[in-house]
Amino acid sequence: MADTLRDLAERCTRLLGPESVISDPVRLRTYECDGLTSHRASPGLVVLPETAEQIAAIVRACGEAGVPYVARGSGTGLSGGALPRTDGVLIVTARMRRILDIDIPNQRATVEPGVINLDVTRAARPHGYYFAPDPSSQQICSVGGNVAENSGGAHCLKYGFTAHHILACEIVTPDGEIAELSRDDPGFDLLGVFVGSEGTLGITTKITVRLTRLPETVRTLLAAFDTIGKGGDAVSAIIAAGVVPAAIEMMDALSIEAAEAAVACGYPEGAGAVLVVELDGPDATVEHQFAQVERLCREAGAFEIRVAADDTERALIWKGRKSAFAAMGRISPAYIVQDGVIPRTSLGEVLGRIDALSRESGVRVANVFHAGDGNLHPLVLFDDSVPGAQERAETVSGAILDLCVEHGGSITGEHGVGADKARYMPRMFSDDDLDTMQMVRCGFDPAGLCNPGKVFPTPRLCGEVPGVRKGPHPLVAEGKADLF
Amino acid sequence: MLPLDAFAKVCADVRPGEDADQVDGLTPPVVAAPATLDEASAVMRTAAEHGLAVVPSGTGSKLGYGRPVERCDVLVTTRNLDGIIKHSPGDLTLHVEAGLTFEALRETEADGWGQHLALRPPENGTIGGAIATDVAGPGRLLHGSARDLLIGITTVRADGTIARAGGKVVKNVAGYDLGKLYTGSLGTLGLIVDATFRMHPAARAVRVAVVTDDPGRAVQAVLHSQVVPRAIEIDRPAGSDETTVAVEAETETPDETSARLHELLGGTPAPEPDWWNRLPEGEVLAEIRSLPARLPEIIKAVKDLPLRGSAGAGRLYTTPDYTTPDGVEELREALKPIGARVVLVRAPLAVRKSVDVWGPLPTLPIMRRVKDQFDPDHRLSPGRFAEGV
Numbered sequence: 001m002a003d004t005l006r007d008l009a010e011r012c013t014r015l016l017g018p019e020s021v022i023s024d025p026v027r028l029r030t031y032e033c034d035g036l037t038s039h040r041a042s043p044g045l046v047v048l049p050e051t052a053e054q055i056a057a058i059v060r061a062c063g064e065a066g067v068p069y070v071a072r073g074s075g076t077g078l079s080g081g082a083l084p085r086t087d088g089v090l091i092v093t094a095r096m097r098r099i100l101d102i103d104i105p106n107q108r109a110t111v112e113p114g115v116i117n118l119d120v121t122r123a124a125r126p127h128g129y130y131f132a133p134d135p136s137s138q139q140i141c142s143v144g145g146n147v148a149e150n151s152g153g154a155h156c157l158k159y160g161f162t163a164h165h166i167l168a169c170e171i172v173t174p175d176g177e178i179a180e181l182s183r184d185d186p187g188f189d190l191l192g193v194f195v196g197s198e199g200t201l202g203i204t205t206k207i208t209v210r211l212t213r214l215p216e217t218v219r220t221l222l223a224a225f226d227t228i229g230k231g232g233d234a235v236s237a238i239i240a241a242g243v244v245p246a247a248i249e250m251m252d253a254l255s256i257e258a259a260e261a262a263v264a265c266g267y268p269e270g271a272g273a274v275l276v277v278e279l280d281g282p283d284a285t286v287e288h289q290f291a292q293v294e295r296l297c298r299e300a301g302a303f304e305i306r307v308a309a310d311d312t313e314r315a316l317i318w319k320g321r322k323s324a325f326a327a328m329g330r331i332s333p334a335y336i337v338q339d340g341v342i343p344r345t346s347l348g349e350v351l352g353r354i355d356a357l358s359r360e361s362g363v364r365v366a367n368v369f370h371a372g373d374g375n376l377h378p379l380v381l382f383d384d385s386v387p388g389a390q391e392r393a394e395t396v397s398g399a400i401l402d403l404c405v406e407h408g409g410s411i412t413g414e415h416g417v418g419a420d421k422a423r424y425m426p427r428m429f430s431d432d433d434l435d436t437m438q439m440v441r442c443g444f445d446p447a448g449l450c451n452p453g454k455v456f457p458t459p460r461l462c463g464e465v466p467g468v469r470k471g472p473h474p475l476v477a478e479g480k481a482d483l484f
Numbered sequence: 485m486l487p488l489d490a491f492a493k494v495c496a497d498v499r500p501g502e503d504a505d506q507v508d509g510l511t512p513p514v515v516a517a518p519a520t521l522d523e524a525s526a527v528m529r530t531a532a533e534h535g536l537a538v539v540p541s542g543t544g545s546k547l548g549y550g551r552p553v554e555r556c557d558v559l560v561t562t563r564n565l566d567g568i569i570k571h572s573p574g575d576l577t578l579h580v581e582a583g584l585t586f587e588a589l590r591e592t593e594a595d596g597w598g599q600h601l602a603l604r605p606p607e608n609g610t611i612g613g614a615i616a617t618d619v620a621g622p623g624r625l626l627h628g629s630a631r632d633l634l635i636g637i638t639t640v641r642a643d644g645t646i647a648r649a650g651g652k653v654v655k656n657v658a659g660y661d662l663g664k665l666y667t668g669s670l671g672t673l674g675l676i677v678d679a680t681f682r683m684h685p686a687a688r689a690v691r692v693a694v695v696t697d698d699p700g701r702a703v704q705a706v707l708h709s710q711v712v713p714r715a716i717e718i719d720r721p722a723g724s725d726e727t728t729v730a731v732e733a734e735t736e737t738p739d740e741t742s743a744r745l746h747e748l749l750g751g752t753p754a755p756e757p758d759w760w761n762r763l764p765e766g767e768v769l770a771e772i773r774s775l776p777a778r779l780p781e782i783i784k785a786v787k788d789l790p791l792r793g794s795a796g797a798g799r800l801y802t803t804p805d806y807t808t809p810d811g812v813e814e815l816r817e818a819l820k821p822i823g824a825r826v827v828l829v830r831a832p833l834a835v836r837k838s839v840d841v842w843g844p845l846p847t848l849p850i851m852r853r854v855k856d857q858f859d860p861d862h863r864l865s866p867g868r869f870a871e872g873v
Contacts, residue, residue, distance in 0.1 A: 105704060105777035128708070150657050163661070164632055179847055184773040184798075186827050186842045187851055187869055188673060189618075192631050192664025196657050216710040236574055242598060242685030282710050284737040341653045345574040373655040374575070410656035417658055428658055429648065436639075436647035436858075437660040443854035455659065462857075 004065050005044045008089065011061050012047050016054055020095070022046035031090050034075040034082040035137070038336075039419050043070070043084030050095045052170060052178050052205035059203070059450075060176030062089055068449045071203040073114060073142030077149055078337060079418030081198045081454055091203060093144050099123050100206070108167055110208045113144025117151075120209060129211040132159040135414070136322060147204050150196030152414030154247040154321075155278075157372035159212065161414070163195040170206035174445035178205070193440060198416050199451040201444040215280035218246070219290045220314045223275045223302040224268035228252050228367070231273035232347045234300035235371045238277070239344065241296060243289045248372035249276040252351075254331070255324050255366040255379065262327035265320030268304040275302075275371065276321050324368040325379065332364065332381035334390070336397045340404035341413040344374040353403050354378060363396045375413035376404070402427065417455045425457050438462075487534050487557070491516050494526035497564055505559055507539050508552035509833055512559040519564035521638065521646060524677050529644025531558050537863045538642070540671040542583055542610030546617045548830055550670050551841050554867035560675055562612050568592060569678060573599060577635065577652060579680040582612030599683045602627035606763050612676040618668040621761050622715030622732065625796040627684065634663035636680035639673075642859040647674070654682045665854070671865035672873055673858045687734040689714060690742045691760070696751030699727035700780035703795045705748040706731050707776065711741060716796030718779075719759045722789055729795070730757045764792045766803025768831040770815060774798050774824035781822045786815065806831065812839045845870050 005023075013021045022028060023045055032040045044067075049055045062069045068088035075082055084090040096112035099120065103109065104127045109120055117138040120131035133146055134153035141151070146162045147169060159165075168182040169191060179202075181191035194201050225231040231250050238245065251259065253272050259265050267274050277293050279286050297305055308314035328335045342350045351367065358365040364381040378400050382393035401411045401424055411417070411424045425434060434456060442462030444450070491498040491514055501512035514536075518524040531538045537555035541547055542562050562583030569579040578601060580589070587608045593600050604621030605614050614620070615637075620629035627633065636650035639662070649662035666676055696702050699718055706713055711733045720727040729749055735741035746753060763769060772791075774782060776798045783791060786802055793800035805811040812835075816826045828841040845851070852872040855862070862872075 103775075103777075104708070106775040107707065150661075152655060152657075156655065160632065161655070161657075163664075164628065173850065177849075179850065181847060184825060185845070185847055186668065186825075187845065187847075187873065188669040188854070189631050189664040189667045190847055190850055190854075192667065193660055193662065196661055213708065213710070239574065239576065242687065244685060281712060282735065282741070284740055285712075285735055288736040341655050343572065343575040343577070343653055345572065370655070374653055375655045408652045410651050410653055410658050412658050413653075413655040414657060421658075425659065428651070432645050433648050434659070436641065436645070437649065437662065439857035440660050440662070440665065440854060443857045444850065446853075 002087070004067055005087070008061060008065050008067055009045050012045070012058060015057050016047060016049055020048040020050070031072065031075070031084055031092070034072065034077045034080060036078050036080040036418070036420055039080040039083050041084050041086050043090035044086055044088050046090045046092060048092050048095050052172060055091060055172045055203055055205055056176045056178050058089065058091060059172050059174065062449055063174070063176060063447060066449070068452050070451050071144070071148070071199045073145030074116070074140050076137040076141040077145060077416060077418065078339070079412065079416040079420045081149060081416050081418035083419045085452070093142065096205070102127065104129065104211070107211045108208055109211055110206060111143050112206060113142060113147070113204050115143050117141050117143055117146055124211045125214065128214050130214055131209055132165055132212045133162045136325070143207050143209065144204050147195050147207055148197070148199045149416045152375070154249055154370060157248060157370065158244050158246045163192065165210040166191065166195050166207060167210055168208040169194060169204045171202040171204050173202045174447065174450040198418060198455050200441060200455055202450060217283045217286040218278065218280045218314070219286055220276065220278045220308040220317050221294065222267065222306045222317045223277065223297040224271035224304040225273045225275070225300070225302055226270070228273040228351055229348050230301040231275050232351070232371070234275055234297045234302065235344065235347065237296040237300055238293055239372070241292055243292060245277050245293065245372060246280045247276065247278040248370070249321050250274070250369055250371040251321060251324060252367040254364065255368045256320070258327040258331045258366060259320040259324050261330035263319050263323045265316065265323070267320055276317055321368070328366065328379050328381065332383070334382050334384040336380040336393055338376065338378045338380065338397055338400055339412045339415040340376050340378070340401050340409060342374045342376065342404050342407045342409035344372070346407040347371065347374060350376070350403055350407055354400055357396055357399055361392060361396050363393055365396065370413070373413070374409065398424070419454055422453070422455055422457050425455070487536060488514055490530050490534065491527060491558070494530055495523045501559060507547050507556045507559060510553065510556040512539070512556045514558045515561065516558060517561045517564045521677050524560070524565065524675055525640050525644045525646050527558070527560055528640045528642065528675060531863065532643045535861065535863070537866050539865050540616070540675045542613040543585060543608065545607055545609040546613050549617050550868040552833055552836050552867060553865055562610060562677070565677060571597070573597065576683045577654065577680060578683050579652065579678065580611055581678045582610060582676045584611050585609065586614070598686055600686050601681050602633060602684045603630060604761060606761050611679055615667055615676055615679060616670055622717050622794055624794055624799060625716060626712070626714040629667065631664045631667035633681045634667070634679055635682055637663040637666055637676065638678045639666060640675040640677055642674065642861070642864050650680065652680055670868050672855060672869050673864065688736060688738060689732055689734050690738040690745070691730060691732045691756065692742055692745040692749065693728055693730035693754040693757050694746065694749045694751035695726050695728050695754045696749065697725055698750070699729050699783065699795070702729045702749045702751060703776065703779055706745065707796060709748050711744055711748070713796060715794065717760065717793065718791065718795040719757065720783060720791040723787065727783065728754055728757060730760060759792060764790050764801050764803050768804055768806040768811070768835060769829045770802050770804050770812060771827045771829050772800045772802060772819060772824050773827065774822060778822045778824060782819065782824060785818045785822060801829070806835050816843055842870055848873070
């Protein structure tokens with residue numbers, strides 16, 4: 001361990017006590033990756049603080065030592081946003097797990113960042129409320145991580161993303177101050193830009209979330225189509241009718257096959273695509289719209305429609321969809337999950353192009369996606385024991401992102417850019433766009449120590465005049481600064 | 485070369501300012517109205533080259549927001565940037581130029597779109613103005629404000645650089661969400677040129693109003709019910725013990741929802757409110773931001789002042805006395821124990837010069853550092869927001 005890190009470890013031990021500091025190389029390896037296991041780096045040091053003041057002290061210590069730091073919640077992120085630095089400190093918020101307040105009259109809860117997403121809902125449910133953002137990892141992911149990533153989920157078509165449900169955040173700024181960002185603050189919306197900044201603008205230590213009324217009625221149906229095109233037509237028809245379902249999810253034949261093998265969800269045989277549509281809200285409105293959705297699915301060519309009669313049947317319909325990623329193990333030794341987004345109206349065309357890409361390259365691609373908002377999760381399958389297979393899969397995966405950008409979409413809908421997709425950012429944004437985003441970064445974190453290397457491909461140094469950059473930065477050449 | 489000539493070289497619609505163009509009593513020497521993104525960029529670059537202070541403007545309806553500007557060398561108006569770039573009904577998105585007025589948008593929407601931008605600011609103005617001042621109207625309760633509906637934004641920075649963030653799709657987490665940063669930025673971070681929004685289907689809705697002596701209970705009853713209110717508004721005239729509570733809810737079964745709302749609200753049924761989404765009359769207008777459950781305490785604390793606005797969303801308007809310079813501070817003091825903030829929305833120039841418009845700004849140090857990055861020479865709407873921003 002380098003001297004700087006050793007000194008820092010001692011300082012953190014004095015601040016937090018020995019049980020909250022990990023420097024043993026074997027134990028450090030536990031933290032070497034998040035949910036994106038293809039990127040690994042053993043952190044230089046791991047700390048497990050329990051208060052905002054402790055985090056502020058750690059951040060100040062890192063600042064003084066010039067050591068980078070990365071915050072981590074439950075480590076379920078899928079873009080390597082919590083990928084540690086071997087020369088840095090990993091600040092894990094897992095011990096900050098208290099739900100501090102449930103305030104029903106004002107429809108909000110205040111929680112520590114390590115609180116599990118689903119635990120907020122569990123605490124609110126007896127009062128008739130829940131926390132709406134529902135990423136698939138909601139049983140283990142932390143609210144702090146949701147804030148960092150602006151997490152989505154199956155139901156964000158109607159209810160929006162984490163950003164829409166965060167009312168205030170207490171944060172530790174990169175200069176080690178504790179600040180409160182609130183939606184009620186006059187002036188530019190710092191809270192809005194902080195949510196989704198992937199841990200690069202500070203570390204959240206307390207979060208006030210909006211609680212949403214549990215709906216009076218939830219109705220779910222499964223519609224089977226012989227082709228994915230017909231499924232897409234049904235989605236368009238539902239949206240055109242002015243219905244905004246809580247969720248519209250689609251799976252293609254290959255992902256149905258995998259889910260069937262893994263959890264025997266019993267989806268209709270011979271389906272080229274299945275659509276899961278869920279409506280929620282007041283009884284009468286849901287009944288009215290549900291009849292509309294059923295009719296529109298039939299008109300689009302659904303050969304079978306199953307309506308969940310109760311919670312058990314509803315869970316069964318969702319089981320296949322929710323297990324889809326994990327189920328890929330049944331049909332492929334390894335896979336890459338993509339998170340591209342396209343305008344919903346380009347669904348048919350883009351899926352056709354993905355299919356062509358797959359056929360040309362011989363790389364199988366299964367499609368599972370949030371059809372309502374055009375968020376594709378193509379699963380690019382490969383056998384990691386075959387030399388060159390991973391590279392071929394990555395090429396196809398990159399080409400899919402190009403397709404999304406070409407159609408006016410995005411390289412990531414909910415997983416974040418992180419370490420994984422930083423190199424794709426220039427496909428979506430110009431240098432000027434990225435420089436402008438960097439200005440926010442420089443305002444919050446002029447030293448560039450807060451989760452460096454994430455989101456942006458090659459960030460400029462704060463203070464540097466934006467423009468053409470040639471050769472190494474003078475400060476880098478002199479050894480006075482590092483480009484993270 | 486005179487700055488006016490320099491601007492005329494890069495922008496077709498440039499003229500010297502007149503009295504009618506005054507911003508906070510200052511007549512801008514140059515008024516530029518770019519018609520394209522390139523012109524907008526060139527105007528901003530020219531202003532930068534000459535070290536001139538720029539005040540972005542739409543229709544000019546909200547130029548009285550915030551503190552008075554200290555300089556105004558160039559008024560950049562977006563009135564020639566007033567087009568609808570693309571409406572994609574199947575994607576529920578709308579891409580518009582910042583100078584498009586709400587009046588024009590509403591007229592176009594009414595032409596069979598079947599969907600709408602869920603922003604209804606109380607006064608006409610432009611899309612860019614609604615972003616820069618974060619006004620939303622009663623629908624704030626269900627749909628939030630511009631920050632919640634924006635999915636992409638194009639801006640021109642102080643030095644003329646064109647910068648885009650977000651995109652054209654609703655679901656997108658690539659890069660920082662600068663649209664949110666520009667929400668409430670009051671022309672201090674850059675010129676907003678165009679914006680893309682998420683649209684909502686024009687759902688059927690009902691509006692129900694009652695008069696009650698217990699508005700706190702009525703508002704809470706609706707908030708926690710199974711009705712999905714789009715807006716919960718109140719109006720309480722100065723000194724009155726009675727408050728009108730009006731609720732707008734989206735529903736496919738209007739009669740049933742209407743009956744349900746009356747049952748929840750109690751009180752005496754009242755006619756369709758003529759004050760719906762209208763700011764209270766008064767030279768000084770202040771916004772009270774608070775938790776919705778503190779409504780009864782606020783009503784009591786400002787008994788002598790009129791109160792109107794979005795009780796469900798915790799945003800109320802009042803018209804404090806300004807005959808004494810301490811009127812706003814007295815209001816602030818009275819509401820402090822309730823945890824409510826007071827922001828001065830509109831006031832005569834003399835009042836805005838002498839009172840604290842914003843109240844406490846705990847995040848000011850961060851805002852200053854962000855401002856220094858975006859506008860290092862402090863040339864954009866200088867003085868409009870807080871000290872150093």
